[in-house]
Amino acid sequence: MKTINRVIGVSGNMVSVEFTGEVAMNEVCYIVTGGKKLKSEVIRVKGNVADVQVFEITKGIGVGDEVEFTGELLSVQLGPGLLGQVFDGLQNPLPQLAARCGFFLERGIYPSPLDESRQWDFTPSVNQGSKVEAGMPIGSVKEGIFNHLIMVPFYLDGTLTVKSIAGAGLYRLRDIIAEVEDEKGNLHQLTMVFSWPVKRPVKCYAERLKPSEPLITKVRIIDTFFPVAKGGTYCIPGPFGAGKTVLQQITSRNAEVDIVIVAACGERAGEVVETLKEFPELIDPKTGRSLMERTIIICNTSSMPVAAREASVYTAVTMAEYYRQMGLHVLLLADSTSRWAQAMREMSGRLEEIPGEEAFPAYLESIIAAFYERAGLVRLKNGALGSVTIGGTVSPAGGNFEEPVTQATLKVVGAFHGLSRQRSDARKYPAIHPLESWSKYPGIIDASKAEYGRSILFKGDEVDQMMKVVGEEGTSLEDYVIYLKAEFLDAVYLQQNSFDPVDSAVEPERQRYVYDFIMEVLTAELKFGSKEEARGWFNQMRQGFLDYNGKPWMSDDFKEQEQAIRRLLAEKVTASAGAGTQVSCKESAKLAENL
């Protein structure tokens, strides 16, 4: 019997539907209005009324409109051809939408996310009779620079037996390439694509491991002081204008991972456009290919319907998990998770739930935690390692970190890169606050050395605070030098010029080398006659290092500049500490020879 389901209420982007038969939570349904079918998701069921959030503008929906339930949860299509694409939060390819509808996003149009006519060169990796499990490869195709594994769909249970497998050759996405039989004797036909519900984490791996290997971002302050680990999580809260998005963009370019997924969630469209237009032109130094080939952009900007914004981070993380399953390291950058939380708040308000703090729903924390928990380093069933790292920006209201989204996020992430308005106003970029930020992951530099650098920053800050009260005159020369050392470390190491071709991305090797050099300056006993002399010398030192930072690694200019700095350093170093400098000079010369 065909069930008839009808709209009985509309409020904002929430529609109430009276239904007969069965309805599942988070099931997808379509509201038929004005000749269009509008995609929606069930978010509450009460008696025979389902409240659904509509992923489109609700204008024109009327009481009595018919609703079609699909029986499926909100899902994404997983298969070769995802890389390099630009999707909205529901995995609709935006360029294809533009080709069909022009300038504006028309509602009710859902093109296929993957190119179904394209042929892929398939190579099987199992034989008839092989035993496989969900998430294990049965073959592969070449997707750009990657070996894209064609896997047993994640939803199949138990051990499966391969009954037939296609030979090497060209196949379309929907061609049947294998047949497998499950333990109950049911036969499943497999293609190169399958769908997976976005809100269910993929768990087809052998075990989850502790993230320990640093994920290189080539941003000095992150790699050295507040590292991120492959499979870890981190967050970047900051007031508007502090450079969250720029930092994310830099990371998406330079991070040493296989695949980057950018989820532009409820932010400006203009920023996505920059990524969209620039990435195809940029060359990844590691592969020599366009950066776009390793990137997927999920883009649900602030003016697009808010329910789809809520879905977009899940769409992104599901794709990340899919590529992790191939033994790849994936970085997911979500900008901004506050907009995602606000989307939840809007829906919660429409549902007339009892509000929590700042009207965010009471379940905010558990949802944020569950999202970040989908990151992780895993050992797959074939022994290979894969990881999903999640970095989310947070846009706290009024720049105040005491708000619910920032606090809920801080509880679950492994590193915190707090951006400060003070630093961005002073044009100190990246504006990560060196005293407030933290990381629980091991970095690329010996922890004790990094700790020493931070202790100088802390002491320098103390002196600075004191100087504000007693003035420069009332500060001892000793303290003043500590202050200058802290300022020096900040200027030449923590700050980084993202417009400079050399300084914008610093390899870990160079970071270690330069940091050791800076440690020599920080630990040196310096002799000054007066504060003016000290200030003058540190100004020269700073200028020397800034030039040094702009020289290509181990070029003649680089070495020359280093010698110039060493001469300057030797002028002020007292005898006892000078000996130490001599030793490390030799060490660095040795290092240079080895290279």
Place this chain on the structure above:
Amino acid sequence: MRKIYSKIESISGNVITVTATGVRYKELAVVETKYGPSLAEVIRLRHDEVALQVFNGSRGISTGDEVRFLGHPMMVSFSDNLLGRIFDGSGRPRDGGPELTDSLIEIGGPSVNPAQRIIPRRMVRTGIPMIDLFNTLVESQKLPIFSVSGEPYNELLARIALQAEVDLIILGGMGLKYDDYLFFKESLEQGGVLSRTIFFVHTASDPVVECLMVPDIALAVAEGFATRGKRVLVLLTDMTNFADAMKEIAITMEQVPSNRGYPGDLYSQLAARYEKAVDFEQAGSITILGVTTMPGDDVTHPVPDNTGYITEGQFYLRNGRIEPFGSLSRLKQLVNGKTRPDHRALMDGMIKLYASYKESLEKKAMGFKMSDWDEKLLAYGELFEREMMDLSVNIPLEAALDKGWEILAKCFEPAETGLRSDLVSQYWPTKV
């Protein structure tokens, strides 16, 4: 034939409910009251209970008044006939001219496909050095003016409107004082740009619901012209009034408030408007300049705070001047490399020196001894404020750059400015 309903079930704030069927979300209706007809918009459907917000307000509405549904959502006439005309928040003429009903378009349409946008590339010249030189306005940018009430923000908007090189100006006034409305009308008339201006004005004495419609109508018309190749500048003053109107309706509708009584979707609502700013590949563009008054000069107030996250920078208007600190045009890098080779360097150099001037000023106030360098900075700061920051200065960018060098030359030796020597040799004026 649409049915007429003659029983209003409830009246609360500006929202009325009637029992009706076959009504669609966001549909328009006409309420016939003793004091004349008013438009109303469907804002909630629940079974056969229909909630409408009444544009003219609910004052005087009787439970026996007639409600007639029109079968279409809010629309606005879009054609060249709009040019030079003045309308109110529901699109009715305010200038005594004829009502326009031809080629209607829907308001509050869908978002632009991000894949269809292009990276902005043209600057909008305003003749104001603090904008052109230091925080260049870029076509398709969305930028608010953050200001306390009492600052001359409307004068600033009017000046930009008069001088900006655009094809079309659309002014959306929300909660505008009647005097300010007349001021805009007069200054645009005197400036001779009225013929390419369209006004949608809601004044402070008009019903609050109409305030909500103003940005949508203004931007729908702007979109119409932009897709036909026109470069449109939309001025919205004041967006805080718009947010307050939204708050009023949300509270009437018993929505759960989030921050200081504002609805939880404040960000999305503001973004839906500001994000209409766009540059199309083979068509025109929309640039939005808004005014956001900050209650109590508090930038963390929900309206300026959410606005700051949405827009591409902001101009701080304080003491009648655009503050160089805090003001920011995020898109300036896209255009200021192509104007004149000295533009970027001069911009940074002058601001750094101005920052040092501020420090010297502070030292002076605390009674410290002034060095020669401090004296130089003090002279520079004064000159800078008078000849650059003052809003009455009205010169094109090139003249502003020359003036910048002139000011530097009056106060400093070239080496003291920290500017690159090749630029100094090219632009440093020879002293008379």
